Amino acid sequence: MTERLYYDDAYLWDFEGQVTACRKARQEDRWEIALDRSAFYPTSGGQPYDTGTLSWEDGETPVTDVEADRDGEVWHTTDREIPAGTAVRGRIDGARRTDHMEQHGGEHMLAGAIWEKLGGTTIGLHLGQEESTIDVALPEERTHLTEEEITMLEDTVNSRIRMDAPIRCWFPPAEELSRLPLRKPPTVAEHVRIVAMGDFEMVACGGTHPASTGRIGLIKILSVIPARGKARISFVCGGRACRMFSRYMRCADKAGAALSCPVDKLSRAASDLKSRLGEAERKLNQFETREVLETIAKAEDHDTLPGYILAAVTLPEMNARAVAEAVSRYIAQKKKILLLITGERLTFGRSADVPLDMGALIRRVGRGGGRPDLASGAGIPECIGVAVKILKTEGVR
Numbered sequence: 487m488t489e490r491l492y493y494d495d496a497y498l499w500d501f502e503g504q505v506t507a508c509r510k511a512r513q514e515d516r517w518e519i520a521l522d523r524s525a526f527y528p529t530s531g532g533q534p535y536d537t538g539t540l541s542w543e544d545g546e547t548p549v550t551d552v553e554a555d556r557d558g559e560v561w562h563t564t565d566r567e568i569p570a571g572t573a574v575r576g577r578i579d580g581a582r583r584t585d586h587m588e589q590h591g592g593e594h595m596l597a598g599a600i601w602e603k604l605g606g607t608t609i610g611l612h613l614g615q616e617e618s619t620i621d622v623a624l625p626e627e628r629t630h631l632t633e634e635e636i637t638m639l640e641d642t643v644n645s646r647i648r649m650d651a652p653i654r655c656w657f658p659p660a661e662e663l664s665r666l667p668l669r670k671p672p673t674v675a676e677h678v679r680i681v682a683m684g685d686f687e688m689v690a691c692g693g694t695h696p697a698s699t700g701r702i703g704l705i706k707i708l709s710v711i712p713a714r715g716k717a718r719i720s721f722v723c724g725g726r727a728c729r730m731f732s733r734y735m736r737c738a739d740k741a742g743a744a745l746s747c748p749v750d751k752l753s754r755a756a757s758d759l760k761s762r763l764g765e766a767e768r769k770l771n772q773f774e775t776r777e778v779l780e781t782i783a784k785a786e787d788h789d790t791l792p793g794y795i796l797a798a799v800t801l802p803e804m805n806a807r808a809v810a811e812a813v814s815r816y817i818a819q820k821k822k823i824l825l826l827i828t829g830e831r832l833t834f835g836r837s838a839d840v841p842l843d844m845g846a847l848i849r850r851v852g853r854g855g856g857r858p859d860l861a862s863g864a865g866i867p868e869c870i871g872v873a874v875k876i877l878k879t880e881g882v883r
């Protein structure tokens with residue numbers, strides 16, 4: 487069983503150990519190395535593995551994955567074989583681990599505050615590349631939080647972070663363990679490791695934690711959405727939260743400059759702009775609809791099909807909404823037949839009093855279909871001429 491050095495010192499980036507076993511990994515050209523002692527954290531409890539290097543007298547290899555097996559052996563995936571018995575030096579990527587500890591520590595603080603303030607039970611943690619999520623079972627099966635609750639949770643956790651309370655991890659004897667006020671019962675029966683963050687949070691956890699709450703830095707809740715009957719809370723902590731703040735500020739500044747308004751007036755300016763744009767689009771649609779109707783009127787032919795008015799129209803590609811509106815207005819009149827192509831889109835329509843199946847007609851000259859009075863599809867401009875010829879030959883019946 488590998489001695490886990492991170493239990494005693496979560497900031498140990500550099501350590502010495504000895505290879506106890508070496509085996510071929512499932513991936514080609516990869517090896518799995520077991521050590522007598524290791525500071526590398528293996529993926530567990532939602533916290534991803536550490537990366538880094540293993541080096542020895544005449545070599546070095548990156549560590550690209552770390553997993554623990556059921557017997558408690560920690561296996562380091564490497565590019566090179568290292569024979570059992572070799573003395574090695576392990577180096578951890580401290581920036582990656584620090585980031586993981588900030589997110590993981592923040593998750594503890596958030597779960598503790600949710601339990602204390604809202605009576606919610608946190609089910610699982612997923613620490614992602616961009617943001618982390620927890621699923622929370624809330625009383626009365628609520629699956630959302632109000633804006634006030636989100637602000638309250640953030641304020642509670644951030645003020646506790648600023649208090650810089652010590653974070654302590656230890657393995658209590660059974661008698662002590664039974665008396666501890668844990669947030670939820672441990673999932674393992676033996677070697678239960680406890681983490682206590684000031685007086686705010688106490689729970690069983692085998693993960694790595696910052697030395698004090700202050701080193702979590704900051705928490706920001708990003709979203710709360712329903713997920714499988716729970717509330718799924720996304721958040722970022724520490725350096726990630728600071729970087730996100732900078733990124734959002736840059737976006738907000740640029741948007742403010744584009745809309746010529748200060749950042750705190752952005753949402754008002756954006757909604758004003760949206761409603762003005764909606765009004766302009768409505769006017770443009772009306773204008774274009776009128777234009778299409780005028781073009782159709784110019785193309786009207788009263789002679790080809792006596793008793794009916796046939797309009798065969800070719801238009802360039804244009805606003806589909808305006809075309810649809812013009813077509814529906816045109817065929818709302820009496821005795822009209824419309825064969826229209828815009829770009830490559832065919833629209834055949836007729837008034838309610840014309841006994842023609844436009845869906846069948848469109849299928850004879852191009853691709854598509856639809857209702858007897860209104861059909862659409864795709865074709866080439868020549869389709870219109872072919873359809874006119876069919877109507878001339880077969881008439882309206």
Ligand SMILES: [Zn+2]
Binds near residue numbers: 590695
């Ligand atoms: Zn933990």
